[in-house]
Amino acid sequence: MENLPQICVDTTDAFITTERFGTQEEVIRWIKEVGIDNKVTVIISRSDTETGKRGRSNKIIFGCDKGGKHKITDSGTQSASKKCGCPFKIRSTPAKDGSGWKIDVKCGLHNHGLPDRLEGHSFIGTLTTDEKQHVADLAKRHVPPKYILLSLQDRYPENVTRITQVYKHKSVIQKEIRGPRSEIQHLFKLIDDAGYVYWSRKKDDSKVVREIFWAHPDSVKLLNIFLIVLVMDSTYKTNKYRQPLFEIVGMTSTELTFAVGFAYMESEQTENFCWVLEKLTELFVKKDMCPQVILTDRDLALMKAIEIVFPRSINLLCRFHINKNVGAKCKQHVVNDLQKTIDTLWMEVVWASDEVEYGQRLHQLEQACVDYSGFINYVKDTWLTPHRHRFVGP
Ligand SMILES: [Zn+2]
Known part of the structure; x- marks a missing residue:
C-alpha cells in the first residue's frame, strides 16, 4: 500500500504569470529560473510540436524532477530512486490570441520537502536605475528580452540579472507609456x-x-x-x-x-x-467610384455587404481559400487512401475550361465520392451550386 504524501509544499504563486513569451526557449528559461529561485528542479516531461495531424499541437509540459514513479530497470534494480510521484505540473501552450506562449500552473504542489528556500529572494538582482534605463532604451527599439538580458550582462557583469526581471520591467515600461489611457x-x-x-x-x-x-x-x-x-x-x-x-x-x-x-x-x-x-467609399476621391473586382474567401456576410455597398463590382472567390476548405473537409470525410485521388479530381473540376469539361469532371468526382455523400454534398451545396461562376485562381 502506498503511503499518503506527508509533506506538501505549495509553489503555485511563484509560477503564476500573465506574461507571454515569444519562443519556447524563453518559456523554458523563465520556468527554470523561477524553479531555481524556489529550489524546485523543473524538468520538461513532454513537449510536442504542431504537425497539422490531429492531436498534435504546440505544447510543453513541465514537471518536478521528483515526479513520476520509481522505475524498475531490466536488471531489477531501482533507478531514479528520488522519484516519488510528485504531482507538480505546468503546461505552456501558445495563447489563442497569438500574443505568445502562456503558462498554466496545473498543479503547484509538491509531495516532498524542498531545500531551505531563499527567503525574500525578490530583492536579489533588482535592476538599478541605470539598468532600468538600459532596458527601457532597448525595449523601445523592440529588442527581444533575451538580447536585452545579454546586453545587460555585458554592461553590468557584477549584477546577476535574470530574464524574469527584464520581463517585469518591460511590462512596467509599457504601462508607463500608455499612462492612464486604456488600451x-x-x-x-x-x-x-x-x-x-x-x-x-x-x-x-x-x-x-x-x-x-x-x-x-x-x-x-x-x-x-x-x-x-x-x-x-x-x-x-x-x-x-x-x-x-x-x-x-x-x-x-x-x-x-x-x-x-x-x-x-x-x-x-x-x-x-x-x-x-x-x-x-469615403476614401474615394469621386463619389461614384467602385472597384471592378473584389476577391473574398466566401464569407457570406461579407459577400452580402459587397452586394449592398458595391452592386456594380464583380465578387469573385479565391481558389486558394476554397481549396483549403475543401481539402480540410475531404480529410474529415474520406478514408486516407482515397484523399489524394479525390483531391485531384476536385482540382480538375475547379480548373475546367468550359461547361462541357466541367460537367464531365464533376461526374467523375461524384462517382469517386459515391460512399462519401457528406463530402460531395458539402462541395456541391457550399461551393459549386451557388458560386462556381465566381471561382478565380490561384
Ligand atoms: Zn516536486
Missing part, C-alpha cells in the same frame, strides 16, 4: 500620431467601441489610382480580445499588392461589414 484609447492615439485616416463607431450612448477602420494616407493615394482589384480577408489571432482583423488589400497595375485599410469589428455580420465598406 483602445492608446490604439487611437497611435493611429492619430501616425497620421492615419480613421473612423470609429460606438455602441449607442456607451463608450464601447464597435468598429474601427483606418487607412494610411499613402494607401489612400494608391487606392484612388488602382481601384481595379481589391482583396478582402480576415486574419484571426492578432489580439487578446479575439477580434478578427479585417484587411483590405489593393493591387497595382504591376501586380504588386498594397494594404488599403484595416478594421476591427465587434462581429462579422453584414451590418458590420457594410459600415466598414461605407467608410472605404
Whole structure:
C-alpha cells in the first residue's frame, strides 16, 4: 500500500504569470529560473510540436524532477530512486490570441520537502536605475528580452540579472507609456500620431467601441489610382480580445499588392461589414467610384455587404481559400487512401475550361465520392451550386 504524501509544499504563486513569451526557449528559461529561485528542479516531461495531424499541437509540459514513479530497470534494480510521484505540473501552450506562449500552473504542489528556500529572494538582482534605463532604451527599439538580458550582462557583469526581471520591467515600461489611457484609447492615439485616416463607431450612448477602420494616407493615394482589384480577408489571432482583423488589400497595375485599410469589428455580420465598406467609399476621391473586382474567401456576410455597398463590382472567390476548405473537409470525410485521388479530381473540376469539361469532371468526382455523400454534398451545396461562376485562381 502506498503511503499518503506527508509533506506538501505549495509553489503555485511563484509560477503564476500573465506574461507571454515569444519562443519556447524563453518559456523554458523563465520556468527554470523561477524553479531555481524556489529550489524546485523543473524538468520538461513532454513537449510536442504542431504537425497539422490531429492531436498534435504546440505544447510543453513541465514537471518536478521528483515526479513520476520509481522505475524498475531490466536488471531489477531501482533507478531514479528520488522519484516519488510528485504531482507538480505546468503546461505552456501558445495563447489563442497569438500574443505568445502562456503558462498554466496545473498543479503547484509538491509531495516532498524542498531545500531551505531563499527567503525574500525578490530583492536579489533588482535592476538599478541605470539598468532600468538600459532596458527601457532597448525595449523601445523592440529588442527581444533575451538580447536585452545579454546586453545587460555585458554592461553590468557584477549584477546577476535574470530574464524574469527584464520581463517585469518591460511590462512596467509599457504601462508607463500608455499612462492612464486604456488600451483602445492608446490604439487611437497611435493611429492619430501616425497620421492615419480613421473612423470609429460606438455602441449607442456607451463608450464601447464597435468598429474601427483606418487607412494610411499613402494607401489612400494608391487606392484612388488602382481601384481595379481589391482583396478582402480576415486574419484571426492578432489580439487578446479575439477580434478578427479585417484587411483590405489593393493591387497595382504591376501586380504588386498594397494594404488599403484595416478594421476591427465587434462581429462579422453584414451590418458590420457594410459600415466598414461605407467608410472605404469615403476614401474615394469621386463619389461614384467602385472597384471592378473584389476577391473574398466566401464569407457570406461579407459577400452580402459587397452586394449592398458595391452592386456594380464583380465578387469573385479565391481558389486558394476554397481549396483549403475543401481539402480540410475531404480529410474529415474520406478514408486516407482515397484523399489524394479525390483531391485531384476536385482540382480538375475547379480548373475546367468550359461547361462541357466541367460537367464531365464533376461526374467523375461524384462517382469517386459515391460512399462519401457528406463530402460531395458539402462541395456541391457550399461551393459549386451557388458560386462556381465566381471561382478565380490561384
Ligand atoms: Zn516536486
